[in-house]
Amino acid sequence: MEKFEKLKTLLQTAEKDAAKFYLNGNAAAGTRLRKFMQDTKVLAQDIRNEVSEIKSKS
Template sequence: MSRFSEVRDLIHGMEEDFEKFYEKGNKAAGTRVRQGMQELKNIAQDIRKEVQDIKNKG
């Protein structure tokens, strides 16, 4: 369940940058959003691999 917490914390951490980018047009915040989303993608892929490995073992 720690992986879920990691995803949740990452999303909550990006909330301010999402607001700055979408509501205020802050381009630097947009860059941080893109970086955070890439990290989220990588974590999601790792979780998918982990789940598949566990399924294949059992």
């Protein structure tokens, strides 16, 4: 559950930069947003692997 909470926090942080990029055209915010999305992808894959591991044990 810890990784899931981290994912939620990451997305909340990314939301601020998404607004800056899409609404104001801030290019630096777009770069940060791309990094957040990559981090989200990696963390989501970690969660998927963890869930599969727990399911296979039961």
